[in-house]
Amino acid sequence: MTGQTTPGSAPLRYRPGPARQEIAELLDGLRADGGVRVVTGEPGCGRTAFLEFAARSFRAGPVWHVRADPARTEQPHRGLRTLLRAAGRPVRVPGDGTAGEVLLDVLCAAAAASPLLVCVDDVHLWDTASRAALGHAAAGVHAAGGRVGLLLSAPGHRPVDREVAGLPVVRIAPLTPGDAAGLVDDVTDGTVDPAVREELVTEAEGNPALLLALVRRLSPAQLRGRRALPRPLADAEVLTAVAGGCLTGVPADHAGLLLATAAAARATGEPEADADLVRRAAEKAGERAAVPAAEAAPSAGARTRAPYAAGPLPETLALVDGRLRFRSALLGRAVYATASPERRRAVHHALAGSLADPHGVPALLHRSWTVTGPAPALAAELAAAAADPASALPPGPRRAAYTRAAELTPDDAERAHRYTAAARQALLAGDPPEALRLLDAARSRPAPAPVRGGAELLRGAVLLADGPVDDARESFLLAAGLLAGHSREEAGAAGLGAADAAWAAGDMAACLRALAPDGPLPHEPARVLTPVPAPLARAADASATGTAPPGPTGSTGPSRSALLRDHRDGMRAVLLGRFDLAAAPLRRVVERGLPADEPERLLRSAAAALLLGDVTAARRTGARALAAARTAGSAALEPRALEYLAYAELRAGRHQLARTHAEEGLRTARRAGQRNTAAHHHAVLALAASIEGERELVAEHATAALRTARRHGLAQAATLAQWALARADLGAGRSREAADRLGPLVRPGARRGHFAVWMLAVPCFVEASALVGRPEQARTVVEDFALWAGCGADPQAPAQLLRCRALLAAPEAADELYLRALDRHEETAGEFERARTELLYGKWLRRRRRLGEARARLGEALMGFERCGAHPWGQQAAAELRANGAAPGGTGTGHPSRSGPGRLSRLTPQQLRIARCVAEGATNREVALRLSVSTRTVDYHLRNVFATLGVRSRVELARLVQQAEKTGAQL
Template sequence: MTGHTTARQRLTAELLDALRTDGGVRVVTGEPGCGRTTFLDHAARLFRAGPVRHLRADQAHELDDALRPATAAAPVLLCVDDAHLWDAPARATLARAAARIRGTGVRAALLVTVPDHRRVAPELADLPVLRLGPLTPAGAALLVRDAADEAVDPAVREELITAAEGNPALLLALVRRLSPAQLSGRRALPPSLVTGEVLAEVAGDRLPDDPGGLPLTTAAAARATGEEDADEELVLRACPSAIDGPLPDLLTRGEGRLRFRSTLMLRAVYATAPSAHRRAAHLALAEAATEPDELLPLLHRSWATTGPAPDVAASLTRAVTDPACTAPPALRRRALTRAADLTPDGAERARRHLAAAQQALLAGHTADALRLLERARGRSAPASVRGGAELLRGAVLLADGPVEDARESFLLAADLLPPPAAARATLAAADAAWSAGDPTACLSALAPTRTPPTLPLAEACVRVPRSGTPTAPGVPAVRRNPEPDGDPSRDHRDGLRAVLLARFDLAAAPLRRVVDHGLRGSDPDHLLRSAAAALMLGDVTSARRAGARALAAARTSGSAALEPRALEYLAYAELRAGRHQLARTHAEEGLRTAARAGQRNTAAHHHAVLALAASIEGEADLVAEHAEAALRTARRHGLAQAATLAHWAAARADLGAGRPREAAQRLGPLVLPGARRGHFAVWMLAVPCFVEATASAGRPQHAAAVVESFALWAACGADPQAPSQLLRCRALLAAPDTADELYRRALDRHDDAAGDFERARTELLYGKWLRRRRRLREARTRLEEARLGFERCGARLWAQQAADELRAGGAAPAAAPAASPGAGDLARLTPQQLRIARYVAGGATNREVALSLSVSTRTVDYHLRNVFATLGLRSRVELVRLVEQEEKTGARL
């Protein structure tokens, strides 16, 4: 049980810490199988402050005696498991003991466990509650590892984790059900992992005696929509006998919805009911619908049908594909899967499985999509269906798998699909090659004949040819004036090829058409293409706009798979625009949505953005954590772009901390020519850091050659920061008689691009240069501007560098503007410490803070200790009071 206990030990420790400060009582609840008893045992083992007493119902009268040791020096922990089984008088005694602990300051803690699938007893209803949520995927993976006698195949492990939905007892039951050969992947898994028998085992005797009635009808209605609640009016029309009766204990109602108190009980009630009762419930729901021809009633009617039913399958398919249908992707996937199950024709069944897989992927259900694709790939399926399956498989792998495998799937799809779809497949193959950092494969996919080019593309993006001909034989020519045929895929292909061939003069027109085409509509796919094209053009304003609109469109359409990608483009655009704090906000959200959608590759890119943002704010522990998280996936799946960004972030953190030699050592392999050079479209972004690091480390000669390559990149106009950065780089390497003018010109060019950080870096370097030449008055002006610029963008370590330079020049930094009364304490915290303080003051546990900020609990622990040390606090209660006080006085968090 190590996987389970490890996940809960931190939460238990936080709870015990909180019990010492806020009254010492918690009702620990959760659905059947969530591990309430295990949690209570952990708490007892971890409690070191005093004695621990476990009390049964027949020992309620001993509560007063149990509290007596609490009046002495050592507090006592009282543990009561399954308090719902106590009789009313015993629960009343328990409630009085809880009131005594909370109201009189008795040095005791009381933990009481009850299940949440039924109403809480009235005696305990007013006590503070701690609900045990589902296991995280990482915790579930550890539990599988510890429960299995031998190694578990990764694909099997993912199937088990998905099926269990975070319930520890259900997960263990599923592991026990499989043979060693099935666990290791040597034999196929059963058609359905979670059966009624397994759910009945976990639910125990908690299932209702009546296999039909309101609970089953509610479960059938919820199953159809995939939600955890159901329309109360519809359910009661389908089950009129329940209208005047009491609400079963398993259910609760609110805002016109009926909901099971426990998701596991919802699944168990449906799965354990006799099939005839389930069909009757679905038929009643279909007949109770006010619009019988809509998708949901048709789906209910299909579940009331047995055997092949081509007419019902066709009706479902027509309803899904009706342009007026507003159903979310998850419901469409369910309808198309059911339509396929009822389809006797093999080819048509494969088409419907493929369509269902596409909707599953849009809904963010990657495992479901892959299972459906396997059903659509049979030899009897038409070539177009097999090609569509490979196209979709490539999309899955591009988001969550080896990107070279994704490219091969796309190329196979291009061979099987007709021309319009084949063109989309080749463009997707280029996307995969781009992510892998393979420009040769990228160009090969984009070429009309897909012949491998011979261009030495390691230099392509920084070597502009002087003529209009290709730079090497074997590379098909770029169309100079593509016809205005309105095909964004063709324009994107032509623009991307031109960029790869370093023909930026030929890339602008087609890429601009892609940008404009996407922004004229609301299709999230087109908007994502628009954002990508805008980033290649260096039009960060359009990239931010397209990314934001793609995000809104994905949310409106319920496309969970597109949300993380939209946030990725938006975060990159914010970074390129010099708005790193906005980039951080979008990347934190993107990390959460990518985790929900099972997109580890997309998550790696968000980790890289967060590492870059943290490197500006000078938070070394966050840089290391996010960079390593990005690199873990990048190494496994071949993500050269994410890897390059992560290494750059780590080097920039070194530079901010005053370690230029270490920064230069990290960046050298990324930017200098050779096999280890970073991603072909990213490495030049790190050149300014490398030049600064080598110059500061006393080795400017190492950067001279790479500056000339960077000059070609800056001339392309693809990066608004590059012209000013180039002048700064030249100043760092220039002789004293020319460096002054170069620094001034660099500052002038910064006026053309947004963002305080890059300008402040130029001010800092110029100020250092002036101070070393004893031009102290000018140096102070520049260094003070640098310090203020860094403070405006939250770059604390960089601001400290400027302040240190000011002191070295004989001047103290100018005093910060006077803060409002009471605002001084929180102003001493770093941006991340402020965020954590805000969450903790709002009542969040360390685990909840970690989930909200997409960091580990260890990182939150580290920052919270520093918050307490910086502010001189001893408990969370004192932190809450301080935050409340400073909010009242107008302090800015």
């Protein structure tokens, strides 16, 4: 064991979120009150880096930092003596069992003058006596508090030693994809090909040591994407380099059990396996294995000992409720990869013979891994089992079955077809990169046009959710051409997919061409009006999205073709501004989807309802589509259902409900690997936050949306994000900035925003232009907006149009226009838009010295803004009331109570959400994950919460929130 005075460098700086925030909170606590943490994680996760960063960051007092030396740990109390010697405290260590008390006294004495931090790396390598003493001292520090901090690191692939069991644990989380990508860019000087980087990040599964090992394995040409990557990417040598030390010296019976467990889990796609199955298979394979029978499984968390002579269960495995699992998934991968091919085949053969259903997918997969060449009969059986609609298998095992079936298939056409089916399951499982890799494999051999068309149809769907949308459009168009002579239905679905990709890119001409029933249009319209800031064709057909369940060819009836035709005709009529021709086909799509329980048909119905401007039907069908997607367990459909629902709520003026759905949608889109869908959710969150006045949140979500939008050509998401930024400016009284930002988006020209979004931003532009004295810049766009308002697809537009005309009208006409606008607002449910009209009318009245009328309008505006949580707009109304000589009422923007629960009314909606989460005991990291924001944003808002409420700690904040709940104050 060696004393450590200068911590080495570590890649922890690539963890700005989870680890650094955890350390910051921990160090804050240690400086004030002391404490103990056992830092753990799987091999290569960065436990040592965690302790080094903590030691380097601690400035409040001395740091004792030691690391175990495995070669010098047998002598009792050697570890303890080394710690004391490295700290300059050569105290005699008694051998009468009181060493722990001596250590506790030493620690407390050292912390008398200033806080003390003690970092002990690899505490499991200490001798037992030293561990016992350290555990005793740690328990005393933890119970008594004080200014002593203890950080003890221990590996996560084995149970924590009993001497330190029961102490609070910090588990190092895997690197986020963004942090992992940053690490790759740094170590390669940014020369790595983006597709290669993404595959490296996926293969490493957040493990920094494995990620660096994979980078070192590749040549410069491979890193730049100029040569093919080795397969498998993480081979036995790489995995052994990272985790092999944890498997050194494993007994033969344990090795057999570990291999059988890893092989059994591989067939199900789950991290665990039935213990009795593993035992039977290991015995059949001739492996020496000892494991308790399933019925003898102990309760969770217990260290299991087998009733056999072989001794205890391997420390790397946990047995819970009759099921075995590796404590570290990385170790499971290493065990399987490092076993010889003969041993792996023997274990798979034994597992296949031990399963109750010899024709199920798990048994067939095990059989397939025992063969080394083409096996057409087995491949056909695997594909049939994977396609069985009666099976309850999730997409993961279905993908594995289709993939293995393709590998065993000698026929090129059938092989490509099965790879495509595997890719469809990968997309359903939320793994777009794997879906693209499987589609590349489908391309590797010649195949007939229908097979190639099906693969391109799916490729378009993958890229539409997570890739450049122009590339998606070209894949859809290629699919339409390949399928045209074989399946009109699938060709039509491909056309709708191409239209959706063109829609997302803002290419109206390409969208119309894709929707043309008999080729390109002979002419384009002079002016095209489109109504909704939401994707349309993406829900038009399950085949277009690659989410149709497996089934026999020709299983769909003519009604499906009719729905596709209605959807196409309705969309095309809307784009041409012919809403009289669009209503009937789109209404049929809505009505036929409402009674359905299929998420694809419900999504199509929601899209048609948004086109019609029927937000009630859109909200209803969107909610049903979400429920159906969750019931089906579809990782690919749930983010899209939430996207449709969030847009419908925005259109209905329910921005807080839209925010709730978008926060959940963002989480599901990230899990499903759908970056384009995530960008739309970011845009919705930015729009919602722009109403509530969360400037930091608007900027964060708008930046995230724009980052993906610029990389993937998402003109629609980009326009929405820019609109959100401008509306935040307008709400904060920065009218000039809002007008300058919105001008290029709404005025005619090459920079005009997305064709389906720009007119929605016109009311903001007109208001900003009028407020800064530039009304002439808005007159042309108001006439364009009048055409849009007249189509009847947006319930808010008629009232907004009258408000715009009032802002630009002469005084003798403005009064009547404002009143007519307020009358039209009575026909809709949008609280925010009505309050905006009341505010502008109140301002207009006050400047004409009609103070009594102004006071009434401004008071209505203030109450409306408070009801919908639009705090900056409410502050504008309150300021106008004060200028009018009236003291504003209400709780959110007037003069709230300076003490007691009423102080909470001074917080913004986002600050309230964060305060409630903190009061429930959540860390800043947990709050960030729950609200889909960064930890930095939570830090910023929490500082403002403390300053606004005058509290100094999380405890005081929790007490204030609890008091408010008891007294019934609004949170």
